[in-house]
Amino acid sequence: MKKFLLQFFTWWNGQTLGTRFHTWRKGTRVGEDEFGNIYYEGGKDSEGRTRRWVIYNDISDASLVPPGWHGWLHHRVDVAPVNENYQPRDWQKPHKPNMTGTPAAYRPQGSIANAQDRPRVTGDYDAWTPGG
Template identity: 60%
Template structure:
């Protein structure tokens, strides 16, 4: 019962019931990436009459975080490439790095020196600040 309500109401955990139903009725699996995300398009590559192009979407494996989409699949999703990486000989460039999760809002987030969250106390002013005054 819990899984049913999670599918019905949560969009951030894989897919909702509505997305699952839409994918089952109109979707065609195109491929899967190394993180387990599955990529779909309209069945047979049909053109959506309201959009005037093929609909493409991703079903995340776990938490829906857009930064988890690899560059090859990102290009296909955004219609930069006509063929998905599974059909094309896509090779990542040497400067493309592997995915790192977004840690913002977590205890492991980056907190620079001087941040009130870094050490709990802000460092004292050093006296090098010169306030602006009119006429100077």
């Protein structure tokens, strides 16, 4: 019941009631990614292409869409990742969502947000002064 009510009042929790109705009427399920996001297609967009969309498993965050599905959603490729036999290369890392704004965000050495001590100044820097 709670999830159904969230569809009335929020857009960031999976799908809205309007998206649920549109998906029920026109959507054809294409596949699902490793994060539990479900991908659909159906109907035509303003350019005459097949409309494609994603229903997020949890919070609506576009950085949770893996690269293969991103390409398919934006019509960069015609074949959905579930319909191709793609094997990542050894050097390719698994997809990670954008961690900016979270405790897992990258904080370089010397950053105020980094809990470590700042590196000591070596004295090899001379500050610029006007006219000097």
